[in-house]
Amino acid sequence: MDALIVVDMQVGLLNGKPKHDLSGIIERINRLAASIRERSGLVIFVQHCSGAEDDFVPGTSGWALLPELNRAAADIVIRKTLNDPFAETDLAARLKEIAPDRILITGWATDLCVDATVRSAVSNHYDVVVVTDGHTVNDRPHLDAASVIRHHNWVWSHLITQRSVRLARTDELLL
Template structure:
């Protein structure tokens, strides 16, 4: 059974500067989530929470998950306050209860919260699949978004771990 983690796909985080292939990323996350649910897997939505200075106070418009995300009553929502959703949350406990064969990781932002999620999932001894066309970010001052994404795919493919870390496109995972 798979657990699909969808990191920080929230209104306030995805407003502003254009995000790399955002509409495509949302569409692929929705297709993958439907497939995971059909196979009795679970979808875990990670939602960033912070103070009023960042517009991510629970219940505010910027904090809301994107309305374009297809949600189901069986989805689990994990609220976090740091980049790493395993820190100071019950994500590790929930995953232990679920005992997935592997964790699929998608979401926002490739170089920050998605990267932290990948590394923590590996550190928590899970087989990880990073969905290569299922995460996004905007251009950074020193690199464009596609370059950041390519760089992280290389890094994740070369992590030293006792478990597997693979990178795969949505279509590969759905076939």
Template structure:
């Protein structure tokens, strides 16, 4: 059984520069979530809680999960205040209770919160699958978004870990 972690896919991410292939990323996350649920897995949405005046301030429009995401009552929402959703939350305990065979990771932003989630999941002794075409960000001052995504996919594929870390496209995981 799988758990799918969807990182910070909230309305507040629509502010600022456009996110790389956001519509496609949302569609692929919805496809993966449906497949995980069909196979008795668990979908976990990570919800960033920003400070006062932040685009992700709790109970403001930007804090809400994107309305385009298909959600089910059994889905879990974990609220976080740091890049790493394992730090200061009950995510680790929830995953321990679920005991997934592997954790699929998708969401926003590739180089910050998605990266922290991948590394922390591995450090917390989980087998991880990074969904290479289901994470996004906007261009950075020094690098375009597509290059950041390629770079992080490469880095994650070369992490030194005692657990499994795999990179896969959505269509491979839907089979």
């Protein structure tokens, strides 16, 4: 059984610079989520909760998950306050209960919360699939978004781990 983790795909990400291929990312996440649910897998939405310093304050419009995301009653929502959704949340306990064969990771922002999620999933001894066309970021001062995404996909494929870290495009996973 697979678990799909969707990191921080919230309304607040629409503020600021445009996110790379956001509509395509949402469409691919929705297709993956539907496929995983059909195969009795689990979809986990990670929702960032911040203080007044940004657009993810609980209860505000920016905190809400993007309305374009297709959600189901059985989906889990994990609220986090740090980049790493395994830190100070019950994500590790929830995953231990369901014991997925592998964890697929998607979401925003590639270089921050998605990266922390990939590394923590590996550190928590899960086989990980990074959905290479399922995560996004905006341009950074030193790199354009496409380069940030390409760089992180390369880094993740070279992590030293005792578990599997696989990179795959959505269409490969839907076969």
